[in-house]
Amino acid sequence: MSAAEPDLADLSLVDAAEAMRRGEASAVEVLEACLRNIDASEATINATVWIDREAAYTAARAADAALARGAPLGPLHGLPLAHKDMYYQAGRPASCGSLIRKDFVPDYTATVVERMSAAGAYAFAGLNMAEFAQNGTGHNRHYGDCRNPWNPAYITGGSSSGSGAAVAARFTYAALGSDTGGSIRLPAVANGVSGIKPTQTRVSRYGVMPLSFSADNVGPLARTARDCARIMTVIAGHDPRDPTSADISVPNYEAGLDGDLRGLRVGVPTNHFLDDADAPVLAAFEASLKVLAERGATILRLRMPLMDAITAYASVISRVEGGTIHAQWMRERPQDYAVHISARQFGSLAIPGVYYVEALSRRGPLLKAFATEVFGQIDVIASPTIKICLPTLAETDVDRGPPGTETAAMGFSTNVRPFNYLGLPAISIPCGFDPKGLPISLQIAGRPFAEAAVLKVADAYQRETTWHKRRPVAVMA
Amino acid sequence: VKIMTASNFVEHTVETIATWQGVSPPNDVALRLVADLAKTIREFEALRGTLRFEDEPSSFEAALLEAASIGVAL
Numbered sequence: 001m002s003a004a005e006p007d008l009a010d011l012s013l014v015d016a017a018e019a020m021r022r023g024e025a026s027a028v029e030v031l032e033a034c035l036r037n038i039d040a041s042e043a044t045i046n047a048t049v050w051i052d053r054e055a056a057y058t059a060a061r062a063a064d065a066a067l068a069r070g071a072p073l074g075p076l077h078g079l080p081l082a083h084k085d086m087y088y089q090a091g092r093p094a095s096c097g098s099l100i101r102k103d104f105v106p107d108y109t110a111t112v113v114e115r116m117s118a119a120g121a122y123a124f125a126g127l128n129m130a131e132f133a134q135n136g137t138g139h140n141r142h143y144g145d146c147r148n149p150w151n152p153a154y155i156t157g158g159s160s161s162g163s164g165a166a167v168a169a170r171f172t173y174a175a176l177g178s179d180t181g182g183s184i185r186l187p188a189v190a191n192g193v194s195g196i197k198p199t200q201t202r203v204s205r206y207g208v209m210p211l212s213f214s215a216d217n218v219g220p221l222a223r224t225a226r227d228c229a230r231i232m233t234v235i236a237g238h239d240p241r242d243p244t245s246a247d248i249s250v251p252n253y254e255a256g257l258d259g260d261l262r263g264l265r266v267g268v269p270t271n272h273f274l275d276d277a278d279a280p281v282l283a284a285f286e287a288s289l290k291v292l293a294e295r296g297a298t299i300l301r302l303r304m305p306l307m308d309a310i311t312a313y314a315s316v317i318s319r320v321e322g323g324t325i326h327a328q329w330m331r332e333r334p335q336d337y338a339v340h341i342s343a344r345q346f347g348s349l350a351i352p353g354v355y356y357v358e359a360l361s362r363r364g365p366l367l368k369a370f371a372t373e374v375f376g377q378i379d380v381i382a383s384p385t386i387k388i389c390l391p392t393l394a395e396t397d398v399d400r401g402p403p404g405t406e407t408a409a410m411g412f413s414t415n416v417r418p419f420n421y422l423g424l425p426a427i428s429i430p431c432g433f434d435p436k437g438l439p440i441s442l443q444i445a446g447r448p449f450a451e452a453a454v455l456k457v458a459d460a461y462q463r464e465t466t467w468h469k470r471r472p473v474a475v476m477a
Numbered sequence: 478v479k480i481m482t483a484s485n486f487v488e489h490t491v492e493t494i495a496t497w498q499g500v501s502p503p504n505d506v507a508l509r510l511v512a513d514l515a516k517t518i519r520e521f522e523a524l525r526g527t528l529r530f531e532d533e534p535s536s537f538e539a540a541l542l543e544a545a546s547i548g549v550a551l
Contacts, residue, residue: 316517334501339503
């Protein structure tokens, strides 16, 4: 590729799919564009755990052959995707970012991966992640820390660190992440991409490494809200193999993106979500509200109820469930965890069952009370996804840092975790940059199963702005 | 009987984990995070009496479905 030629990997997922459908690009060309960016920047970014180039070329050639013979094409036809390395694919590794599962090769495939494959995509790489999806920074002691494409000294966010970094660095068009306490939205912020945590139960978790049975969610990170909408239409919906998945019809989310926010009420919290926010974040957030208003939305400031209870209970559920899953390995192989991971799990073992049941049993009543008070007045909640400007990897390196580093490493999930406890859908999209050139993001949350509204607001915002189109300097073509 | 106090909170909690779970503290960070559990206790203390349990059975999945239509214009 010459310097003057456009980089096909710089297209959004939807634009790349449509370019292939129109015959303007082949699947092999699209794959090779992604591989060129990997070869140029992976040594810096460290977003991948494994890459299967041979299988990728086989899949790309098959996609081109299908197009040539006029076969029916799915909405993701010919797209090379890569996923957090905890999505099981029969015969392929799934390290879960851990030493303990370094050699784990599942013999079955996650429903979401099967659905994306049926829609025409193929997976060609496993992406770096926090060990067992248990930190919000992207540190990984076993596979190396994932580094931010905007500035490698800074965190990528986690736990879907490689998913965010790979999408930002144009290694792939989209990646699945998982979100138990912000693990899709935090890396979406840090890497300047879009990422949606669906409603709890909206997407099947069959074939996905569990962290917290009650709070785990599967969702995509991609360049645009429209990309996320296309993927959500493919992966959402009931799965008989995941009995916890909701049996509710799935709309065509992409078809609902019309940019028109007239009649939509956007709620801006007057408590919790903006408390102690950094000035650049507040400025970018207020500017984003003006964009939504210009699109026709009504902005209403209101107090979010019950936040003390929601915050307290949210912190307990995933810790106890994660501690339960890992208790046996903590007895047998504690040395095989990174320091900050085993430390987190150790403390969780002391949380009383009474606290856990209290948090779980009040989840439904609290959701109904919250929804009645909030969604009686507004349709979506807008907030910064992270209230502070991004910290560096060194500032949040618990394993190597001084006492107190753990507070810095765990302190920026305050705006994302409440929506895991409440089970609400929430998307994070870029809305600016801080003075150091690191991304800032806007979070939009909605009623249960209102992914369509959340995506519509995010898409409307992206029609008026270009933050999501910016490309990290570290990986400029 | 040794009573847990603020001054022996970490020591007592570590003993409890060893007794009930068979796991020893893996590192110093673990001890600091055990100390941080005092914050969790304070948060739960602050909620006592502010919420009540419902007598009837309920499920979170049902609450999600019910909350989906709250405030939606018909």
